[in-house]
Amino acid sequence: MNNGRIPETGWIGGFHVKHGQTRGFRIGPMTLWIQRLENEWRIAHEDSLDPMDESLNLETETPEQSILETKNAVRFSFADDSEEITFSARLADRPVVTRSEYSLNVPAHEEVTAYVSTPLWMVISAGRKPKLLLEMPLYRPSDTFFGPSTLEGELCYASEAFYRLKLDNQPMLPHRAVTAVLVRNQSDKALSLDLIKLPAPNLSLYRIGENMFCTQDIVYTRTEGDDFASLDLRQKPGITKGPAGDKIKALLVSKPREKVTGNIVTRAFSSLFK
Amino acid sequence: MDSVLVEINRVLSSEEARAVIKAIVILLAGLLFAWLLRSRLARGRFNEGHIALLRPLISYIVIGVTVLWALRELGLNMSVLLGAAGILTVALGFASQTSASNIISGFFLMAERPFSIGDYITVDQNTGEVLSIDLLSVKIRTYSNQLVRIPNETMLKSNVTNITRFPIRRLDMKLGVAYKEDIERVREICYEVAHKNPMCLEEPAPFFIYKGFGESALEFQFSPWTTRENFWEFTTQMHIEIKRAFDEAGIEIPFPHRTLYTGSVTEPFPVQVMSADKIDTNSAQD
Numbered sequence: 001m002n003n004g005r006i007p008e009t010g011w012i013g014g015f016h017v018k019h020g021q022t023r024g025f026r027i028g029p030m031t032l033w034i035q036r037l038e039n040e041w042r043i044a045h046e047d048s049l050d051p052m053d054e055s056l057n058l059e060t061e062t063p064e065q066s067i068l069e070t071k072n073a074v075r076f077s078f079a080d081d082s083e084e085i086t087f088s089a090r091l092a093d094r095p096v097v098t099r100s101e102y103s104l105n106v107p108a109h110e111e112v113t114a115y116v117s118t119p120l121w122m123v124i125s126a127g128r129k130p131k132l133l134l135e136m137p138l139y140r141p142s143d144t145f146f147g148p149s150t151l152e153g154e155l156c157y158a159s160e161a162f163y164r165l166k167l168d169n170q171p172m173l174p175h176r177a178v179t180a181v182l183v184r185n186q187s188d189k190a191l192s193l194d195l196i197k198l199p200a201p202n203l204s205l206y207r208i209g210e211n212m213f214c215t216q217d218i219v220y221t222r223t224e225g226d227d228f229a230s231l232d233l234r235q236k237p238g239i240t241k242g243p244a245g246d247k248i249k250a251l252l253v254s255k256p257r258e259k260v261t262g263n264i265v266t267r268a269f270s271s272l273f274k
Numbered sequence: 275m276d277s278v279l280v281e282i283n284r285v286l287s288s289e290e291a292r293a294v295i296k297a298i299v300i301l302l303a304g305l306l307f308a309w310l311l312r313s314r315l316a317r318g319r320f321n322e323g324h325i326a327l328l329r330p331l332i333s334y335i336v337i338g339v340t341v342l343w344a345l346r347e348l349g350l351n352m353s354v355l356l357g358a359a360g361i362l363t364v365a366l367g368f369a370s371q372t373s374a375s376n377i378i379s380g381f382f383l384m385a386e387r388p389f390s391i392g393d394y395i396t397v398d399q400n401t402g403e404v405l406s407i408d409l410l411s412v413k414i415r416t417y418s419n420q421l422v423r424i425p426n427e428t429m430l431k432s433n434v435t436n437i438t439r440f441p442i443r444r445l446d447m448k449l450g451v452a453y454k455e456d457i458e459r460v461r462e463i464c465y466e467v468a469h470k471n472p473m474c475l476e477e478p479a480p481f482f483i484y485k486g487f488g489e490s491a492l493e494f495q496f497s498p499w500t501t502r503e504n505f506w507e508f509t510t511q512m513h514i515e516i517k518r519a520f521d522e523a524g525i526e527i528p529f530p531h532r533t534l535y536t537g538s539v540t541e542p543f544p545v546q547v548m549s550a551d552k553i554d555t556n557s558a559q560d
Contacts, residue, residue: 049470097476097477140472141472142469142471142472142473142474142475142476143472143473143474143475143476143500143501143504144475144476144477145441145442145475145477145478145499146477150440150442150478150499151440153441153442155441155442155501158476158477
């Protein structure tokens with residue numbers, strides 16, 4: 001008995017919701033309710049304020065009142081009488097800026113690997129041939145502006161998790177993905193690595209184990225003494241360690257939102273606002 | 275039949291007919307040239323505002339020159355025409371000083387580019403979206419969906435604020451708390467509220483400035499940043515959330531009190547003291 005859930009897939013995959021039934025899911029900080037009615041799907045969610053919430057429960061309690069009473073409820077008209085709902089995940093739709101817990105400097109001609117944690121977006125589809133109903137962040141990160149001044153820059157998300165220099169120190173959470181960022185400082189000046197910008201829309205998302213996510217590795221090479229670096233996206237993730245420390249094959253969950261071809265030069269490190 | 279053809283041939287080979295044909299060809303070529311220039315303009319590096327301003331101007335100049343040329347081909351004495359045109363120009367010049375000033379101001383605006391079509395600007399008391407930048411005026415649509423036409427000359431002379439030029443905006447909240455409150459605690463609460471709101475930018479970070487001892491409050495300014503698209507929603511949310519956070523923390527936001535005093539010369543206000551029973555009866559009647 002798997003209660004309609006396709007086994008061995010964690011929260012990614014298909015779930016069965018009978019007509020008239022409401023099902024509840026807790027994925028990290030988000031509690032999600034899905035209700036199937038005749039010709040209609042109803043989806044509602046509530047968010048906790050803890051961005052590092054580890055919760056994962058695919059059978060949570062459903063509210064006593066109608067889920068439409070919930071603040072974020074939405075309804076979808078649906079002619080298909082299928083009772084199948086599909087969950088998938090994507091990376092953020094803007095770059096994500098992450099900071100160090102303590103100031104870190106990379107001397108000239110040195111390199112360092114930082115493990116960056118970014119929030120996931122949940123994609124909900126329904127029907128025999130899945131049609132997109134909703135895409136939303138499992139935790140809405142704050143906005144931030146990444147640039148040299150208030151006149152020039154890029155709108156990004158701010159990651160609540162600090163980057164870490166050891167993978168073991170970066171929690172693998174069901175609603176976040178981890179990326180290994182190799183920073184090569186090939187200039188003659190030291191690099192102050194207070195902030196790192198992760199080009200999330202350009203990365204593919206992979207699943208390692210049931211509820212652990214990562215992206216392919218990226219390499220930033222800094223040759224001049226400024227905050228710019230050339231970006232190189234690796235083909236596959238280097239993070240392949242499962243929950244028990246065993247080697248696990250990474251499975252592709254979603255392709256990048258925007259494809260990047262060749263090496264690009266981008267502002268990758270700290271901005272003016274320190 | 276032959277006689278008709280001979281007649282047509284005779285007419286076409288005459289000097290007058292050739293002049294008419296030449297004039298028509300010149301006119302057509304002029305129209306084609308004007309059309310080509312206008313299409314090149316649309317494909318060039320000009321923005322919508324420039325195109326709106328230059329397009330009619332190019333048409334008027336090219337067509338004007340072409341018509342004069344065609345008239346010359348038809349044998350019209352240009353010196354007479356130009357003399358008449360000179361007198362007409364003087365008369366028109368006096369009559370259309372304002373229009374000419376607006377056209378020239380339009381060129382200055384075009385060169386300076388303080389705003390583009392689609393930007394939100396404030397000119398004098400009017401704030402709205404720029405719909406068009408024309409030869410004589412700029413048209414804006416206000417928030418209340420009214421069309422305001424502002425002459426280019428006025429635009430050049432007035433202070434114009436472009437609200438949407440830059441991607442982010444700062445919200446300056448002028449706040450005050452009672453003298454008994456701990457200003458450090460107030461500051462912490464403000465930062466906490468800003469941090470919890472995802473529309474508040476992490477960078478540039480919000481800042482808190484203590485402004486001084488006011489008449490009835492400790493006055494300060496709290497300034498978080500947000501994107502220009504979220505500005506109005508963020509303004510409302512931040513005020514609601516700060517008020518709620520202050521209420522929860524028991525922090526008082528003072529407001530001016532008014533004491534009514536009748537002085538020593540006039541009679542005091544008549545005050546009627548009512549018993550509790552009577553008040554209840556009155557309330558029930560209400």
